[in-house]
Amino acid sequence: MTLTGTPVASPWREARRQLERAAETLALDDGLHRMLAVPRRTIEVAVPIRCDDGTVRTFLGVRVQHSTTRGPAKGGLRYHPDVTVEEVKALAMWMTWKCAVVDIPYGGGKGAIVCDPAELSLGERERMTRRYASEIAPLIGPDRDILAPDMNTGEREMAWIMDTYSSVAGHPVGASVTGKPVIVGGSGPRRAATASGVVVCLREAVRIAGLRGPVRVAVSGYGNVGRLVAELLADDPEIAVVGIADVAGARYAADGLPIAAIGAELDAGTPLAEVPFGEPMPRDALLEADCDVLVPCAVSGVLDEHNAERVRARIVVEGANGPTTELADELLAASGVTVVPDILANAGGVVVSYYEWVQALQAMPWSDEEVATRLEGRMAAAFGQVRALALEYDVSLRRAALCLAVRRVADAHLARGLYP
Numbered sequence: 506m507t508l509t510g511t512p513v514a515s516p517w518r519e520a521r522r523q524l525e526r527a528a529e530t531l532a533l534d535d536g537l538h539r540m541l542a543v544p545r546r547t548i549e550v551a552v553p554i555r556c557d558d559g560t561v562r563t564f565l566g567v568r569v570q571h572s573t574t575r576g577p578a579k580g581g582l583r584y585h586p587d588v589t590v591e592e593v594k595a596l597a598m599w600m601t602w603k604c605a606v607v608d609i610p611y612g613g614g615k616g617a618i619v620c621d622p623a624e625l626s627l628g629e630r631e632r633m634t635r636r637y638a639s640e641i642a643p644l645i646g647p648d649r650d651i652l653a654p655d656m657n658t659g660e661r662e663m664a665w666i667m668d669t670y671s672s673v674a675g676h677p678v679g680a681s682v683t684g685k686p687v688i689v690g691g692s693g694p695r696r697a698a699t700a701s702g703v704v705v706c707l708r709e710a711v712r713i714a715g716l717r718g719p720v721r722v723a724v725s726g727y728g729n730v731g732r733l734v735a736e737l738l739a740d741d742p743e744i745a746v747v748g749i750a751d752v753a754g755a756r757y758a759a760d761g762l763p764i765a766a767i768g769a770e771l772d773a774g775t776p777l778a779e780v781p782f783g784e785p786m787p788r789d790a791l792l793e794a795d796c797d798v799l800v801p802c803a804v805s806g807v808l809d810e811h812n813a814e815r816v817r818a819r820i821v822v823e824g825a826n827g828p829t830t831e832l833a834d835e836l837l838a839a840s841g842v843t844v845v846p847d848i849l850a851n852a853g854g855v856v857v858s859y860y861e862w863v864q865a866l867q868a869m870p871w872s873d874e875e876v877a878t879r880l881e882g883r884m885a886a887a888f889g890q891v892r893a894l895a896l897e898y899d900v901s902l903r904r905a906a907l908c909l910a911v912r913r914v915a916d917a918h919l920a921r922g923l924y925p
């Protein structure tokens with residue numbers, strides 16, 4: 506199955522516009538604004554591999570370090586056929602704001618290899634990942650830039666990167682990546698961390714909106730983030746997961762889908778669009794389906810000016826990075842839809858990555874309970890701070906989250922004297 510089908514949007518333009526709007530609200534110094542609008546480093550590398558059939562293919566690899574002001578760059582690695590350097594710049598900038606919103610001592614980064622992983626054998630995928638890691642090795646590491654999973658990458662890729670980086674360094678460097686397998690120092694709760702953070706924000710938003718159960722939730726995108734959001738919500742009697750979608754299609758049932766049974770079907774290899782539960786629905790129709798809360802957990806730009814006015818949910822919780830374009834954001838606000846922005850809603854992953862990195866640096870593992878408790882507390886605190894600022898400035902949660910983040914990064918720049 507190919508992975509194409511990415512909605513067309515310009516995340517980099519969107520990201521810079523968001524910064525511009527936050528700068529206006531904060532009356533940020535123009536020079537500081539311009540500096541924050543440019544990534545510190547954009548690294549493009551050739552990633553040649555020998556394929557199983559003996560031919561050589563060369564992929565484009567990218568790593569963008571948007572900011573290192575509050576700490577090392579931090580962010581995931583994405584494999585996707587449609588990903589562009591510009592999109593990675595946007596994703597890296599959003600990582601800077603995300604780390605600042607939840608107040609962890611990182612800047613922001615993101616990486617990608619332009620490839621369709623569905624076309625690669627396991628061996629080809631490993632050779633590509635290792636070659637990419639060795640090309641960027643001089644510029645990454647525990648104090649410089651720490652990689653983690655993003656779309657179509659996971660624990661396996663992180664273990665390969667850690668191993669390649671450690672070979673270059675000449676000793677094991679567990680803190681060089683996060684989201685690695687538990688057996689090599691990963692954090693058990695990392696796998697569900699992004700989804701757990703999304704669920705904390707969803708519950709807060711539902712509570713504030715005063716929605717009564719069962720609250721009907723639709724989840725678009727059913728990978729690391731989306732599937733776990735649905736599974737975490739499935740046991741709650743106050744919530745019904747009424748719709749789910751992946752790249753190939755959707756299923757919908759007005760009275761709720763049996764999420765555990767669907768999980769068993771998926772694990773047995775049934776495509777999501779063909780599981781024998783609920784009704785089939787075209788993938789993008791789920792975005793407009795009847796529900797109270799919509800949780801986009803796939804690619805950027807799925808909510809745009811063409812469908813925003815048809816969204817029936819009262820709350821959108823952004824599990825994905827950049828799922829809502831600026832125009833869609835305005836249309837949703839005009840129809841009274843509350844949007845919990847990506848840089849807050851999906852920050853749970855990087856929060857637990859931070860805990861994993863701290864544990865690796867200290868060579869001192871924490872219990873899963875401690876990680877989960879800290880995560881929940883940090884997410885709830887960040888939600889509260891963003892909401893308070895939104896009320897104070899009378900702006901959307903997105904603008905408030907950006908203002909909080911941009912102010913923190915700008916203040917750090919000024920404190921370090923990087924900007925006279």
Ligand SMILES: NC(=O)C1=CN([C@@H]2O[C@H](COP(=O)(O)OP(=O)(O)OC[C@H]3O[C@@H](n4cnc5c(N)ncnc54)[C@H](O)[C@@H]3O)[C@@H](O)[C@H]2O)C=CC1
Pocket residue numbers: 510511512654655656657658699725726727728729730731750751752753788802803804805807824825826851852854855
């Ligand atoms: N994995 C993580 O810890 C974090 C991921 N994110 C963001 O969450 C989003 C999803 O990431 P993962 O779950 O890791 O990726 P994944 O690769 O595990 O899953 C992506 C899912 O989206 C589906 N999909 C792709 N295009 C789609 C479309 N147009 N409509 C509906 N479904 C579509 C895929 O079939 C798959 O089910 C991305 O935007 C990523 O940047 C954000 C924070 C952390």
Ligand SMILES: O=C(O)CCC(=O)C(=O)O
Pocket residue numbers: 579580581582600603651652653654655683684826851852854855856858
């Ligand atoms: O866990 C991390 O370091 C970052 C995950 C990520 O790429 C994201 O939050 O978008």
